Amino acid sequence: MGAEGSSGPVAILAGSGEFPLLLADRLAAAGRETRILAFRGFASRAVRARADASVGLLDAKGTLSWLERCGPDCVTLAGGLRRPDPGALLDAYSALRSRAELRAILARGDDNLLRAAIGLLEERGFRLVGLTDLAPELLAPAGALGTRVPDEASLGSVRIGMELLRKLSSFDVGQAAVLAGDRVLAIEGPEGTDRMLARARALRRRGFLRRPERGGVLVKAPKEGQDLRVDLPAIGPRTMVNAARAGLSGVAVASGLSVVLDRAETVRMADRLGLFLFGAAGRGT
Amino acid sequence: MGAEGSSGPVAILAGSGEFPLLLADRLAAAGRETRILAFRGFASRAVRARADASVGLLDAKGTLSWLERCGPDCVTLAGGLRRPDPGALLDAYSALRSRAELRAILARGDDNLLRAAIGLLEERGFRLVGLTDLAPELLAPAGALGTRVPDEASLGSVRIGMELLRKLSSFDVGQAAVLAGDRVLAIEGPEGTDRMLARARALRRRGFLRRPERGGVLVKAPKEGQDLRVDLPAIGPRTMVNAARAGLSGVAVASGLSVVLDRAETVRMADRLGLFLFGAAGRGT
Numbered sequence: 205m206g207a208e209g210s211s212g213p214v215a216i217l218a219g220s221g222e223f224p225l226l227l228a229d230r231l232a233a234a235g236r237e238t239r240i241l242a243f244r245g246f247a248s249r250a251v252r253a254r255a256d257a258s259v260g261l262l263d264a265k266g267t268l269s270w271l272e273r274c275g276p277d278c279v280t281l282a283g284g285l286r287r288p289d290p291g292a293l294l295d296a297y298s299a300l301r302s303r304a305e306l307r308a309i310l311a312r313g314d315d316n317l318l319r320a321a322i323g324l325l326e327e328r329g330f331r332l333v334g335l336t337d338l339a340p341e342l343l344a345p346a347g348a349l350g351t352r353v354p355d356e357a358s359l360g361s362v363r364i365g366m367e368l369l370r371k372l373s374s375f376d377v378g379q380a381a382v383l384a385g386d387r388v389l390a391i392e393g394p395e396g397t398d399r400m401l402a403r404a405r406a407l408r409r410r411g412f413l414r415r416p417e418r419g420g421v422l423v424k425a426p427k428e429g430q431d432l433r434v435d436l437p438a439i440g441p442r443t444m445v446n447a448a449r450a451g452l453s454g455v456a457v458a459s460g461l462s463v464v465l466d467r468a469e470t471v472r473m474a475d476r477l478g479l480f481l482f483g484a485a486g487r488g489t
Numbered sequence: 490m491g492a493e494g495s496s497g498p499v500a501i502l503a504g505s506g507e508f509p510l511l512l513a514d515r516l517a518a519a520g521r522e523t524r525i526l527a528f529r530g531f532a533s534r535a536v537r538a539r540a541d542a543s544v545g546l547l548d549a550k551g552t553l554s555w556l557e558r559c560g561p562d563c564v565t566l567a568g569g570l571r572r573p574d575p576g577a578l579l580d581a582y583s584a585l586r587s588r589a590e591l592r593a594i595l596a597r598g599d600d601n602l603l604r605a606a607i608g609l610l611e612e613r614g615f616r617l618v619g620l621t622d623l624a625p626e627l628l629a630p631a632g633a634l635g636t637r638v639p640d641e642a643s644l645g646s647v648r649i650g651m652e653l654l655r656k657l658s659s660f661d662v663g664q665a666a667v668l669a670g671d672r673v674l675a676i677e678g679p680e681g682t683d684r685m686l687a688r689a690r691a692l693r694r695r696g697f698l699r700r701p702e703r704g705g706v707l708v709k710a711p712k713e714g715q716d717l718r719v720d721l722p723a724i725g726p727r728t729m730v731n732a733a734r735a736g737l738s739g740v741a742v743a744s745g746l747s748v749v750l751d752r753a754e755t756v757r758m759a760d761r762l763g764l765f766l767f768g769a770a771g772r773g774t
Contacts, residue, residue: 364660368657368660368662371656371657371660372653372656372657375649375653375656375673376671376672376673377653377672377673377676386661387661387662387679388660388661388662388678389678389679390678391662391676391678393673393674393675393676393688393692394672394674394692395688395691395692403678403680403688406680407678407679407680
């Protein structure tokens with residue numbers, strides 16, 4: 205069972221957002237054949253409309269039998285699979301694994317769930333690949349992406365933010381933070397980046413910030429030691445809008461380790477809103 | 490100027506909450522003479538009613554001249570001085586320090602502001618003391634304070650939470666987090682513990698949690714290397730109410746390094762709400 209061999213399509217397991225289509229288009233442009241499996245409850249209407257098939261919310265059985273019919277060269281996870289409800293994995297995997305093992309997995313966090321899902325695919329002989337292999341051009345490059353460039357103070361905040369996220373790597377917590385000067389305004393939890401930015405905005409509105417903190421930076425980076433084939437931090441046009449609403453000066457992501465959804469539009473939005481968008485040197489990995 | 494010598498009253502510089510009165514009562518019961526200076530904008534009506542004097546929002550000039558008249562044996566900071574608006578320090582200190590120096594301080598965080606305030610008092614010859622010296626009985630003891638005892642899973646969350654806060658010590662960020670199982674649901678920013686608990690409550694309501702995460706723990710501890718004379722993490726009856734609303738199983742604080750405001754009432758509330766209240770072994774300090 206499973207699929208071996210070097211021909212066959214790229215199977216895209218599609219979660220939320222428009223990224224699965226972006227990736228499919230990119231792969232098609234590069235002459236690769238693709239198949240899309242949409243996860244209902246995660247995949248958007250547009251993704252479902254273009255998908256070759258769809259299965260219930262992370263239905264592991266359905267996924268595996270679709271993959272076996274599809275016979276892909278490799279499999280990739282695209283789009284959000286953590287939210288809205290990673291707990292939905294429970295129902296899917298309970299058919300496949302012992303309840304005791306499941307309970308042990310579920311007592312742990314999102315990271316462990318994703319690791320379990322990957323393990324299951326690989327056990328069945330599928331080759332899981334990430335963007336680094338498939339479409340590295342979708343990853344954030346180093347340096348300024350738009351016209352704005354971060355000033356020294358912002359670069360200081362970026363450095364502290366990257367160090368903070370690195371120290372948080374061993375904990376099951378978000379991959380983003382908002383800093384102003386040396387101060388950490390918010391660390392992302394399961395609520396996601398947009399809600400965290402709303403929190404930073406509320407802090408500003410309620411007057412929690414001091415004058416030199418008018419600016420501020422959103423910093424995103426994957427955990428150290430994370431499996432880079434899944435769940436890379438992503439930003440897009442909406443991130444720019446929410447960062448601007450929170451009064452930030454810009455956004456920094458780990459270069460080569462973060463996805464920029466629709467780069468042209470994201471950069472245009474950053475420029476229009478007066479934000480810098482910066483690929484910070486990847487960590488020494 | 491300043492006050493030397495071993496007699497004289499204990500000068501209590503009173504911030505927000507009822508803790509300044511609790512401390513004054515405790516010191517009076519122990520036969521110590523006290524004087525209270527209330528910071529307007531922070532100190533409650535009850536505190537201001539009993540204060541010997543009050544000054545504007547962290548008015549450094551007024552504070553120093555009051556202290557010089559008062560001639561205290563020692564000075565202590567009691568009650569919240571970080572919130573509602575630590576930025577108010579700006580106006581107070583701008584009269585005393587150069588604007589360039591101020592700007593440098595303000596570009597840094599709350600921790601640095603408090604350090605600057607302490608430095609100023611000590612420069613003027615006042616002896617600043619903390620609860621460890623004045624009233625160690627107000628600090629959380631080790632072990633369970635109420636009738637409930639944390640189970641193994643909760644103790645696991647407490648251990649992870651303490652380790653998380655330790656790793657965050659070098660960053661200017663909150664002193665509290667909420668965990669469920671291995672997962673970090675929220676890390677406290679400038680918004681404070683009550684708002685962070687409201688966030689954990691919202692995550693639960695929106696279905697972000699999995700079944701084994703029904704419980705959860707609020708963990709509070711000071712930063713490693715923090716000046717323990719100021720701004721120790723504090724809990725009180727309201728913390729218990731908000732923790733229960735967030736669906737948590739209990740609250741853990743660093744024993745000997747955290748203040749329990751109104752212990753009798755806090756423990757009664759924890760017992761009534763079915764929460765454990767636990768003093769976790771202080772860090773190896």
